[in-house]
Amino acid sequence: MTFYQKLKDRWQAHNTLVCVGLDPLPEQFPATVADAPNAIFAFNRAIIDATHDLVCAYKPQIAHYAALAAEDQLQQTLDYLRSQYPDIPILLDSKRGDIGSTAEQYAREAFERYGADAVTVNPYMGWDTIQPFAQYRDRGVIVLCRTSNPSAGELQNLHLDSGEPLFEHVARIAARDWNANRNLALVVGATAPAELARVRQIVGDMPILVPGLGAQGGDAEAVLQAGLNAQRDGLIINSSRGILYASQGNDFAAAARHETETLRELANRYR
Amino acid sequence: MTFYQKLKDRWQAHNTLVCVGLDPLPEQFPATVADAPNAIFAFNRAIIDATHDLVCAYKPQIAHYAALAAEDQLQQTLDYLRSQYPDIPILLDSKRGDIGSTAEQYAREAFERYGADAVTVNPYMGWDTIQPFAQYRDRGVIVLCRTSNPSAGELQNLHLDSGEPLFEHVARIAARDWNANRNLALVVGATAPAELARVRQIVGDMPILVPGLGAQGGDAEAVLQAGLNAQRDGLIINSSRGILYASQGNDFAAAARHETETLRELANRYR
Numbered sequence: 300m301t302f303y304q305k306l307k308d309r310w311q312a313h314n315t316l317v318c319v320g321l322d323p324l325p326e327q328f329p330a331t332v333a334d335a336p337n338a339i340f341a342f343n344r345a346i347i348d349a350t351h352d353l354v355c356a357y358k359p360q361i362a363h364y365a366a367l368a369a370e371d372q373l374q375q376t377l378d379y380l381r382s383q384y385p386d387i388p389i390l391l392d393s394k395r396g397d398i399g400s401t402a403e404q405y406a407r408e409a410f411e412r413y414g415a416d417a418v419t420v421n422p423y424m425g426w427d428t429i430q431p432f433a434q435y436r437d438r439g440v441i442v443l444c445r446t447s448n449p450s451a452g453e454l455q456n457l458h459l460d461s462g463e464p465l466f467e468h469v470a471r472i473a474a475r476d477w478n479a480n481r482n483l484a485l486v487v488g489a490t491a492p493a494e495l496a497r498v499r500q501i502v503g504d505m506p507i508l509v510p511g512l513g514a515q516g517g518d519a520e521a522v523l524q525a526g527l528n529a530q531r532d533g534l535i536i537n538s539s540r541g542i543l544y545a546s547q548g549n550d551f552a553a554a555a556r557h558e559t560e561t562l563r564e565l566a567n568r569y570r
Numbered sequence: 571m572t573f574y575q576k577l578k579d580r581w582q583a584h585n586t587l588v589c590v591g592l593d594p595l596p597e598q599f600p601a602t603v604a605d606a607p608n609a610i611f612a613f614n615r616a617i618i619d620a621t622h623d624l625v626c627a628y629k630p631q632i633a634h635y636a637a638l639a640a641e642d643q644l645q646q647t648l649d650y651l652r653s654q655y656p657d658i659p660i661l662l663d664s665k666r667g668d669i670g671s672t673a674e675q676y677a678r679e680a681f682e683r684y685g686a687d688a689v690t691v692n693p694y695m696g697w698d699t700i701q702p703f704a705q706y707r708d709r710g711v712i713v714l715c716r717t718s719n720p721s722a723g724e725l726q727n728l729h730l731d732s733g734e735p736l737f738e739h740v741a742r743i744a745a746r747d748w749n750a751n752r753n754l755a756l757v758v759g760a761t762a763p764a765e766l767a768r769v770r771q772i773v774g775d776m777p778i779l780v781p782g783l784g785a786q787g788g789d790a791e792a793v794l795q796a797g798l799n800a801q802r803d804g805l806i807i808n809s810s811r812g813i814l815y816a817s818q819g820n821d822f823a824a825a826a827r828h829e830t831e832t833l834r835e836l837a838n839r840y841r
Contacts, residue, residue, distance in 0.1 A: 322672070354694075362668060362675035368683055370641060396665050396692045397633060398719040400592070404633035412639055421667045423694045423714060424723030443694060448669040450696030457739065459759040465736070486822075522727065 302416040302439035302482060305388040306428040306506060309355035310532040311500035316570070317351055317563045318390065318508070319555075320539025321359040321376065325367070327544045329551055340362070342551075344379055349552035351384045353559045356372060356416075358390040358508075358537055365446035377413055388416040390508070390535070394443065396421030399437075410435050417441055417509070422469050429477050436480045439506070444498055446468050447488020451503060456494075467497055474502040484508060489522045489536070496525035504528045508535045512562065523569035531570050538562055573687040573710035573753060576659040577777060580626035581803040587837045588830055589661065590621055591810025592630040592647065596638070596838045600822055608642040610635070613822075615650055617814060620823035622655045623829045627687075629661040629779075629808055648684055659687040661779070662804070665714065666699075667692030673702035681706050690757060690779070694738050700748050707751045710777070715740050716768060718759020718782035724824055727765075738768055745773040755779060758805070760793045767796035773797045779806040783833070794840035795810070807837050 300308075310316060335341050347357065357380060367516045377443045380389055390482040391413055395405040409418040417439030420432055432440040442518075445455050445466040457464040466487075473483050485502065487495045489511035492568055498507065512519060531566070538558070544555035571579075573719030580589060592664060594610045606612050608616060618628065635644040651660055662684055666676040680689040680703070690704055703711040713740065716726050716737040726737040734742075737758075744754050758766045760782035769778065778797055796807045807830070817825035 324671075339723075347809070360668075360672055360675075362666075362672050362679060366675040366678040366683060368641065370639065394667050395633075396667060396690075396694075396714075397631075398717070398721075400595075401633050404631075404637040407637035408633060412637060421665075421692045421694050423692050423725055424717050424719055425724030425726075427719040427721040443667075446669070446695050448695055448698040450669075450698040453696030453743070454740070455696075456696055457736070458731040460731050460733070462731070465725070465728070469725070472724070498755055 314450045315355050316534045316536045316566045317354050318358050318535045318537040319542050320439050322363045329549050336389045339369050340375040343376040346390045346553040346555050347506045349556040350559045353563050356388045356390050358392050361393040374555050390417045391415035392419045394419045394421050398427040406431045410438050420563040426443040433480055439482050439484055441484040441508050444471050444485040445487045445491050445494045470501040485569050492521040492525040498533045510537045512536050519565045572708045582748050586626050586834045587805045588625050588631050588834045589627040589806045589808040590625050591675045591808050591815050593634045593810040600820050605744040610640050611646040611755050614647040617826050620827040621830045624834050627659045629663050632664040662686035665690045665692050669698040677702045697725045704751055710753050710755055712755040713744050715756040716758045716762050716765045718761045732809045741769045743770040763792040763796040771833050783807050783810045790836045791840045802841050
């Protein structure tokens with residue numbers, strides 16, 4: 300099953316647009332988990348078991364593992380997901396951006412070593428960056444377009460001499476030139492609903508990964524109205540820390556479930 | 571000693587602008603190395619021992635280790651460099667691009683886990699991407715500006731409504747807004763000498779990492795004339811595969827030394 304089919308099934312059959320980011324910060328784990336062997340995997344497993352029926356995807360952010368030399372616990376987490384919940388797509392958030400033979404190595408890392416269903420990629424180096432990932436036809440390539448951070452507009456909102464801002468140009472070439480295998484998606488932050496509406500207009504039904512609706516404070520109604528496609532889906536609404544660290548006590552998994560349910564209901568209210 | 575001081579010392583006291591990229595591809599190793607335990611480290615060590623007096627830096631490209639789950643052999647390589655050749659700066663080529671807390675994790679990975687002197691970073695998300703690296707004042711942050719790949723111009727050469735192309739704008743804000751700690755550098759490919767000359771004009775003495783003079787075929791005289799700063803240095807001329815795989819026989823280390831010498835002489839001829 301392709302990335303897109305898996306996602307579509309979760310959006311529709313499971314009625315959820317919510318993606319939980321798996322960004323482990325051991326200093327925020329409850330002490331009982333932090334002191335266990337393989338604490339990161341133990342934490343992730345508890346979060347996954349508590350939220351799996353509520354999500355359309357999980358998104359591990361690879362820096363959180365790399366900084367701690369915890370690649371093995373990332374692998375354990377992905378193996379666990381695949382064995383227990385094989386129909387949930389895994390988005391590896393690594394924002395890779397390199398070319399040719401090096402991008403091929405990154406694609407091997409994401410799709411072969413880790414077996415991810417999709418990976419985030421930075422478009423600054425053009426098609427050469429995208430192609431080695433996009434040639435895996437059953438996997439997804441999620442291209443940064445308009446991100447949610449304060450300085451996102453510093454480059455992305457620059458106006459080109461054609462009159463359009465850079466992020467719109469990225470959306471346009473992603474949809475027109477880079478999507479021959481129909482496996483592209485984009486990242487557009489919830490902090491920019493007007494930009495999200497423009498991107499949706501440009502890319503049709505393409506999936507859009509939307510960070511920033513939780514902790515970063517985007518407005519749910521504006522985001523949903525701007526971002527839904529004609530099928531009333533097409534959005535992957537990600538929250539990481541707002542869910543993972545809703546409680547730092549021993550009830551962290553139950554608190555994570557509660558936050559995930561709240562976000563799912565919030566999104567579905569405007570769907 | 572800061573990244574910049576280490577580099578300056580190699581440029582001047584060792585009279586070399588050449589950087590060797592450590593991009594291991596085990597399928598291109600001679601059989602005697604490929605079959606050894608820790609083949610990647612053994613290969614890197616032989617290359618390093620054969621070229622250390624000829625280089626201004628080494629640049630391991632992290633995807634080549636990540637694809638093979640060989641983080642341990644990257645670490646062994648860096649430990650070996652630091653113990654044997656502590657005055658040679660290590661540039662970790664990972665082209666990271668993320669924000670805030672995630673960029674902090676990537677900075678921990680590069681500077682604390684691996685102890686690199688500098689790291690390559692993608693500017694598409696703006697200052698939020700750069701800042702967590704730049705705050706390590708003794709380390710270098712090498713920002714992608716105008717890369718050497720065929721599709722580099724797809725975004726980087728787009729003209730803004732101000733009239734300047736995007737890569738020039740990146741060079742301008744890197745020099746003007748992002749360099750308070752004087753630890754920035756840029757990437758500009760040897761395949762674009764006219765663009766390199768424009769960038770040098772904009773950024774003054776800032777170091778520029780130049781891939782593409784070897785295998786990718788840039789013209790040495792044009793590149794040196796375009797890229798040297800007022801001190802007749804300021805360039806880190808990288809070659810990876812052209813040096814590493816000059817021979818795939820048991821003479822690979824001697825062949826790598828020969829290629830490195832040739833590139834050093836070629837660069838110094840126009841210096």
